[in-house]
Amino acid sequence: MQRDLDRLMSERHLDAIVVEGPDGLGSANPAFNYFVRGAHLTGLVIKKRNEPAMLIHSDWELLQAEATGLVCVSSSRWNIREISRQFPERLAARVELRRQMLTDLGVTGRVGLYGTVQIGPFLALLRGLEAAMPELTFVAEFDKDLISAARLTKDAAEVDVMRAVGRKTCEVVQAAVDFIAAGVANGDDVCDAVTGKPLTIGDVRHVIDRELAARGLVGEGTIFAQGRDAGLPHARGEDSMVLQRGQAIVFDIFPKDASGYYHDMTRTFAIDYASPELQQVYADVLGSFNAVVGEFEAGAPTKPYQTMVCDYFAARGHDTIATKYPIEEGFIHSLGHGLGLEVHEDFGFPSLTDRGDVLVPGAVFTVEPGLYYPSKGYGVRIEDTYWCRPDGQFESLTDFSKELVIPLRGTRLSGN
Structure with missing residues (x-):
């Protein structure tokens, strides 16, 4: 402060x-x-x-x-x-x-x-x-x-701004989900329920940009990556790609408001259904998220939480950055980073060198475990923004559900 x-x-x-x-x-x-x-x-x-x-x-x-x-x-x-x-x-x-x-x-x-x-x-x-x-x-x-x-510790006024940006960001994500859910299936494609035209990532991105602008937010580099691209953590997604039923979609959005404060959240979706394999990997990521958040303690060093998530994944048969480097598949990055006037502030859960970061009251940071398998055509990441409150409790500033499947509400096109 x-x-x-x-x-x-x-x-x-x-x-x-x-x-x-x-x-x-x-x-x-x-x-x-x-x-x-x-x-x-x-x-x-x-x-x-x-x-x-x-x-x-x-x-x-x-x-x-x-x-x-x-x-x-x-x-x-x-x-x-x-x-x-x-x-x-x-x-x-x-x-x-x-x-x-x-x-x-x-x-x-x-x-x-x-x-x-x-x-x-x-x-x-x-x-x-x-x-x-x-x-x-x-x-x-x-x-x-x-x-x-x-800047590591935020005062009440800063947190109020970041909470508002978080609320608006969640509204944008919900608008994108509603747009997709209104579609219909045509084979593996997801199509517009009225025109029958296949919906693309570019169509979804247009909705995202419109909803951001309507709320006074600026988003640059939003990730909406499907299939193999979802297995590459920073692949943005190809606008021309048609939305596909059953494929993993990593939706990572990190907008800021006029004051410059950011929110950062990620959800992984599958449209209409998810394969048993994708469901299991998603369960592993969500399980690691819930396990590590449940162990947060004010004043604790961050490195053990990185180790905890690596151990959680390793016990379920996934490679991690703790035991394999360089690494291209499995858990390949750190658990999270600081957030505020930059998307990545000078705080984190170190995957390599421990710099001595501690969960101090006032800190705002992300929690984002993920598993990436581009060779199998999918990746999964779940991310919330958290605040360590002055009383030592931890509060998520990302009030959004963590459901994998987006059901299609439209009627299937004839012949499907």
């Missing part, structure tokens, strides 16, 4: 932090968005330890800047025209502008650097600053950086 920033800065011996403004907006720069809370503006955040964060902003964006609640500092305080006259070379002028900003705002000591940038121009700026301001030490963190550590 943002209230933890001063403590985290003290632990890392940071006297100040600088968060570079957006290279793109919103989720393209989650560290900056964390401070401006979805406001679409350019600028720079500077925070000294035990002092409020400051937003350096353009006068053009004064109203947006004031709405952030940060201490607003107009960039016109520094005369860029005069600086450019004194330093004709553009890089030298930018270095001098930043030097003046940091000096005038009293930034000293060890300075942490964060935000999304274009690496080449920023590296040139940083090298210039290091030469111009040898009294400062610029600090870059590779793993579990300060902003990620603060």
Whole structure:
């Protein structure tokens, strides 16, 4: 949470932090968005330890800047025209502008650097600053950086937003299910009940996109993968593919709202019926999901839960990443990841190296066991977003059933 920033800065011996403004907006720069809370503006955040964060902003964006609640500092305080006259070379002028900003705002000591940038121009700026301001030490963190550590735990307002995004996401999934269920069977194909035209993944995706837009959500990269593609965890699905009765469909959707907060959920479906083999694999995945969620305990390390799911699958005859690597079939990934202003935040259930992550109150994360068998033409994944509440209890933010089969409500076309 943002209230933890001063403590985290003290632990890392940071006297100040600088968060570079957006290279793109919103989720393209989650560290900056964390401070401006979805406001679409350019600028720079500077925070000294035990002092409020400051937003350096353009006068053009004064109203947006004031709405952030940060201490607003107009960039016109520094005369860029005069600086450019004194330093004709553009890089030298930018270095001098930043030097003046940091000096005038009293930034000293060890300075942490964060935000999304274009690496080449920023590296040139940083090298210039290091030469111009040898009294400062610029600090870059590779793993579990300060902003990620603060973002790990969500406050009540953040969770309210994420819960609302979760509710809307579930509505979108239900709309897609209802669209499919209204179809009719024509042999193995699923067809429109009125026109008899075969329904495709593209048709379903159109419904998904429409329903997302109607709820003010943006979804990019939604997975709706059928058959063999369902056995490849990140295959998006071919829009031209006709919906088939009895085949596994992995539907993974992870939209965000205007503030930049995401929801992430996955359901696996089979239309009209599922083979005994698919039913058994689905039961194994659902069983692992229920078993691991039932063992969650606030303050516990995450690695044992990854091990627990691997052991659960191995006992049922499935290969897992715990005992086979590289691995293409079976349980081939980690159990889940952090969620918030990014789909994959800096938290997880490690499948390889244990980084010491812990289920702390305030954390929001996914739980998504899966089994993948592309050689057999199917895959299964089930995913909910969970929140570890301040009281140590765990709450699913994904209020959606986990039924495998979507029954067709339409009347079969003649001859079938």
